Amino acid sequence: xxxxxxxxxxxxxxxxxxxxxxxxxxxxxxxxxxxxxxxxxxxxxxxxxxxxxxxxxxxxxxxxxxxxxxxxxxxxxxxxxxxxxxxxxxxxxxxxxxxxxxxxxxxxxxxxxxxxxxxxxxxxxxxxxx
Numbered sequence: 001x002x003x004x005x006x007x008x009x010x011x012x013x014x015x016x017x018x019x020x021x022x023x024x025x026x027x028x029x030x031x032x033x034x035x036x037x038x039x040x041x042x043x044x045x046x047x048x049x050x051x052x053x054x055x056x057x058x059x060x061x062x063x064x065x066x067x068x069x070x071x072x073x074x075x076x077x078x079x080x081x082x083x084x085x086x087x088x089x090x091x092x093x094x095x096x097x098x099x100x101x102x103x104x105x106x107x108x109x110x111x112x113x114x115x116x117x118x119x120x121x122x123x124x125x126x127x128x129x130x
Contacts, residue, residue: 022107028093028120033127041130043067043088049130050084050091053122057115070096073115080112082119093120 033046041049047069054061054071061084064070069084071093079099085092093116101109 021110022102022104023110023113025095025103025106025108026113026116027095028091028116030090030092031120031124033087033089033091034124035130036128037130039130041088041127043086045130046086046088046091046127049126050086050123053126054084054119057118057122059119071119075115078109078111080115082116091123093123 033041035041050069051061054069057073058075059071059073061069061071064083067085067087069086071082071084073080077100080101081096081098083092083094083096085094095103095108095112097103098108098112101112103109103112
């Protein structure tokens with residue numbers, strides 16, 4: 001193998017390993033509920049917006065007590081479960097559990113963070129429409 005091929009192989013292996021490295025778990029804490037109309041929505045409207053946003057992205061969202069939802073996402077052989085407490089003025093998305101996402105010591109597979117960021121963006125979009 002030439003030096004160029006060796007350098008390329010080493011660089012490719014390094015990138016592959018870096019892509020698999022767990023990242024700190026991303027949570028959304030007390031995100032404000034803001035609408036484009038400026039009206040204050042009810043907690044029931046916020047709940048509905050969260051469910052609509054989650055289901056549009058493939059999340060299963062169910063009630064988990066007063067003012068709290070639980071979201072579950074199954075992708076291939078990966079599962080992510082989050083708690084979503086909400087009120088008329090704020091919501092959060094916090095890690096609860098997972099399968100096959102390398103979760104340990106506050107870190108998790110980087111794809112999880114992207115899923116949470118997408119869920120947060122979708123929730124903000126739905127809430128803004130209220």
